[in-house]
Every structure is written in structure tokens, then in C-alpha cells.
Amino acid sequence: MxxxxxxxxxxxxxxxxxxxxxxxxxxxxxxxxxxxxxxxxxxxxxxxxxxxxxxxxxxxxxxxxxxxxxxxxxxxxxxxxxxxxxxxxxxxxxxxxxxxxxxxxxxxxxxxxxxxxxxxxxxxxxxxKRENTWPQEELYGPTVGETWKALYDLFDVPFEPTLAPEEPDDYWQKYxxxxxxxxxxxxxxxxxxxxxxxxxxxxxxxxxxxxxxxxxxxxxxxxxxxxxxxxxxxxxxxxxAGLDGDVTCHWRVLPLMFARESDRAIAMMKRVSQQALVRPVLQKYGPARKMLYDGHGDTVRALFDQNNLPRKEQAIRNRIRREGFWTR
The missing domain is CATH 3.90.550.10 (Spore Coat Polysaccharide Biosynthesis Protein SpsA; Chain A)
Known part of the structure; x- marks a missing residue:
């Protein structure tokens, strides 16, 4: 085929x-x-x-x-x-x-x-592959649902078909x-x-x-x-499912990648970094040099249990910073 x-x-x-x-x-x-x-x-x-x-x-x-x-x-x-x-x-x-x-x-x-x-x-x-980042809930309104509905109405897009009916109103994943x-x-x-x-x-x-x-x-x-x-x-x-899965990895920042992404993604990143064409260029990029060539990435990975990561990304970032390995 x-x-x-x-x-x-x-x-x-x-x-x-x-x-x-x-x-x-x-x-x-x-x-x-x-x-x-x-x-x-x-x-x-x-x-x-x-x-x-x-x-x-x-x-x-x-x-x-x-x-x-x-x-x-x-x-x-x-x-x-x-x-x-x-x-x-x-x-x-x-x-x-x-x-x-x-x-x-x-x-x-x-x-x-x-x-x-x-x-x-x-x-x-x-x-x-997202978190509850937008819209922010306002103390005195509008609610999350009201904010989204106002935007759909503004651009004349049907709102109801986009909702996840199993989720409660104003819970961010409903939208x-x-x-x-x-x-x-x-x-x-x-x-x-x-x-x-x-x-x-x-x-x-x-x-x-x-x-x-x-x-x-x-x-x-x-x-x-x-x-x-x-x-x-x-x-x-x-x-x-292969996107953000077995086919692609949106790694965002190298310290976060080593902390939480799959062994498959880490192995490919290391394989890329050792390519003869690629290595001389990536070595000029500070975060890549530290994480990939100076071994800091493996040190960061050892700080975390990839099967039991903190629920919030900020907690992962804070741990990496405390240990002195944050870079981007």
C-alpha cells in the first residue's frame, strides 16, 4: 500500500x-x-x-x-x-x-x-500533550466555559459539538x-x-x-x-497515537526531556548527537553541549523515576534547578 x-x-x-x-x-x-x-x-x-x-x-x-x-x-x-x-x-x-x-x-x-x-x-x-494553562479561572468570572463559549460565538463556530460530555462544566478538559x-x-x-x-x-x-x-x-x-x-x-x-508516542516526542527543553521522556526518545537524541555531520554544530549550543556531550543529561535522568514522576511539570523543573542542571 x-x-x-x-x-x-x-x-x-x-x-x-x-x-x-x-x-x-x-x-x-x-x-x-x-x-x-x-x-x-x-x-x-x-x-x-x-x-x-x-x-x-x-x-x-x-x-x-x-x-x-x-x-x-x-x-x-x-x-x-x-x-x-x-x-x-x-x-x-x-x-x-x-x-x-x-x-x-x-x-x-x-x-x-x-x-x-x-x-x-x-x-x-x-x-x-498539554496542561491546564489557559484560560485562567477568574475569581469574579467569567467562568472557563463562558470564556470559551464567547470565543466560539465571536468567530461563529458551533460550540456544543466541541465539548466532552463526560466532563463536568467548567472543568478544563471539557473544552x-x-x-x-x-x-x-x-x-x-x-x-x-x-x-x-x-x-x-x-x-x-x-x-x-x-x-x-x-x-x-x-x-x-x-x-x-x-x-x-x-x-x-x-x-x-x-x-x-504515534504522535506524542512511538513516532514523535515533543521534548521542549533538554533537561525536561532527560527527566521524563521515553527511553526511545533519549536513545534517538543520543544517536542524533553522535552523527558526524551534526556533532560539530550541536557542540556549539550550550544546552546540547552540557546535556549531551558533558553527560549532564544522564545525571538528570537518574534523579527521577520515569514511572513515578511528579504530577506537575513545575516540580520537575524545581528539582533540576536545585541540583544545578537547569539550562535552555
Missing amino acids: ARQSFNILAIAQSGRLEYEAVILAASLRLADPDFPGTLFIAEPQPGRLWGDEDPRISKKTRDLLRELDAEIIPFTSEVFGAAYPNGNKIEALSALPNEPFLFLDTDTIITDSFAKVSFDFDRPSASM LYFNAGWFFHSRPQAFGARYLDWAARLWRDRPEVLACQPMDPWLDQAVLPLVIASFGGGRPGPEL
């Missing part, structure tokens, strides 16, 4: 993200050498929304990404830029060819073949809420245009219901469920 063909989009710019892009590209090449699509690395270009900052990646990293079979595509920041870099993932969608796509946050490592994941690109979905670490659809142009329009409206002129809500860094995750629902999508089913 022929494999599903789709493109992958990730973002890279000067600094941390360019090194993460190298890890992503190298792991894709190792874990899924027959991947039939293109890995696009979208790069924001200098402009008025970046001020004096040049967000472009370094020449050495650019050359390495190309050797790793990634295609670098430029895009112009029209709405967010330096004020909200998370908006890159929204604005970059317009630079893709209009073919099915999977967006991956750059801090993702591939651990197996995408042939093990079955996508319905006409029914978009996104990552459920459609994703981590924007991965999402997909069949038409990046249409998906990206709607995502950008709605995110820009909330960024520039937030409605009263959001007056006390933090939108940085949560804007992309507040708008994503609305966009997915508007295209007929929803929560991921078992056919997507």
Missing part, C-alpha cells in the same frame, strides 16, 4: 531554534529515511517587526539543514514578529505549497516512521484545548489564513471576556481549537 504523502513544517531562526531544527531534521532522516514528503524549515526574514534583530539562521546551520534534506523557505512577518515569536508558526503556513501538511514545533524528535500514523487530513487535529506542538490539515493556505486572521483580531483588539487573560504565550493555543473546529476537526483518535 502506498504511503500517505504530506509535508512537514517547522520554524527556525537565529539561536536555539536553529539547533533544534538540526535535531528534528537529523532524527527524521534516521527514523524515517523513506519519508515521501518534504521537511520545510520556515525562516522569518528581517523586517520592521523584527527591529534591528536579524532572525535568519547561520550559514553553517543552513548548510547542514540542506545536507539533512530539509528545504529552507523564507516568510515575511506581517503581524507578529519579535513581539510574539510563537506567531511564526501561524504566519509561515502561507509559505507552504498547498498540499497536506503536518506542523511540528522545532523541539520535536522523530523516533519511528510516519507510516505508523494514519492521518485524515480533511479532519484536522492537534496535540493533547477543546490543544498544545500547538503539532497540528495538521489538507490545505495550509486556507488553514493558515483563518488562523492568522483570528489570532490577529484577538492580538490587536481582544474582546472584554479576555480582558484579564494572558495572551502571551497562549494566543496560538487559544485560537487553534477554534480553527480546527471550524474545519470540522477535533480531538485526535487512536490512529494518531
Whole structure:
């Protein structure tokens, strides 16, 4: 049976993200050498929304990404830029060819073949690897449910079909809420245009219901469920279990990765770091040098029982900091 063909989009710019892009590209090449699509690395270009900052990646990293079979595509920041870099993932969608796509946050490592994941690109979905981060419950209202309903009403998206009926009202998991670490659809142009329009409206002129809500860094995750629902999508089913599972790992920060992610993900990270092409570049990145080459990652992993981790991420972070191994 022929494999599903789709493109992958990730973002890279000067600094941390360019090194993460190298890890992503190298792991894709190792874990899924027959991947039939293109890995696009979208790069924001200098402009008025970046001020004096040049967000472009370094020449050495650019050359390495190309050797790793990634295609670098430029895009112009029209709405967010330096004020909200998370908006890159929204604005970059317009630079893709209009073919099915999977967006991956750059801090993702591939651990197996995408042939093990079955996508319905006409029914978009996104990552459920999230915590109760948004919206924040207000002492005097509105409630969590009222906040979400106001947004669905604002953009004329049906609200009731998105609810998890088994959950109680105002419990955060009753409402459609994703981590924007991965999402997909069949038409990046249409998906990206709607995502950008709605995110820009909330960024520039937030409605009263959001007056006390933090939108940085949560804007992309507040708008994503609305966009997915508007295209007929929803929560991921078992056919997507390989994402945030056996096929991908959204590792976020290297100390957290070593503390809590799977042995499979750790083994792939170490394998990537020892690639002859990759090692000279990653050694220039401080967190990678400390965690991967100086052995701090193994020390952090030994601090935790991966089968009995603290329930809250903050507790893991605090333990790593107390031991002096936090870096990012």
C-alpha cells in the first residue's frame, strides 16, 4: 500500500531554534529515511517587526539543514514578529505549497516512521500533550466555559459539538484545548489564513471576556481549537497515537526531556548527537553541549523515576534547578 504523502513544517531562526531544527531534521532522516514528503524549515526574514534583530539562521546551520534534506523557505512577518515569536508558526503556513501538511514545533524528535500514523487530513487535529494553562479561572468570572463559549460565538463556530460530555462544566478538559506542538490539515493556505486572521483580531483588539487573560504565550493555543473546529476537526483518535508516542516526542527543553521522556526518545537524541555531520554544530549550543556531550543529561535522568514522576511539570523543573542542571 502506498504511503500517505504530506509535508512537514517547522520554524527556525537565529539561536536555539536553529539547533533544534538540526535535531528534528537529523532524527527524521534516521527514523524515517523513506519519508515521501518534504521537511520545510520556515525562516522569518528581517523586517520592521523584527527591529534591528536579524532572525535568519547561520550559514553553517543552513548548510547542514540542506545536507539533512530539509528545504529552507523564507516568510515575511506581517503581524507578529519579535513581539510574539510563537506567531511564526501561524504566519509561515502561507509559505507552504498547498498540499497536506503536518506542523511540528522545532523541539520535536522523530523516533519511528510516519507510516505508523494514519492521518485524515480533511479532519484536522492537534496535540493533547498539554496542561491546564489557559484560560485562567477568574475569581469574579467569567467562568472557563463562558470564556470559551464567547470565543466560539465571536468567530461563529458551533460550540456544543466541541465539548466532552463526560466532563463536568467548567472543568478544563471539557473544552477543546490543544498544545500547538503539532497540528495538521489538507490545505495550509486556507488553514493558515483563518488562523492568522483570528489570532490577529484577538492580538490587536481582544474582546472584554479576555480582558484579564494572558495572551502571551497562549494566543496560538487559544485560537487553534477554534480553527480546527471550524474545519470540522477535533480531538485526535487512536490512529494518531504515534504522535506524542512511538513516532514523535515533543521534548521542549533538554533537561525536561532527560527527566521524563521515553527511553526511545533519549536513545534517538543520543544517536542524533553522535552523527558526524551534526556533532560539530550541536557542540556549539550550550544546552546540547552540557546535556549531551558533558553527560549532564544522564545525571538528570537518574534523579527521577520515569514511572513515578511528579504530577506537575513545575516540580520537575524545581528539582533540576536545585541540583544545578537547569539550562535552555
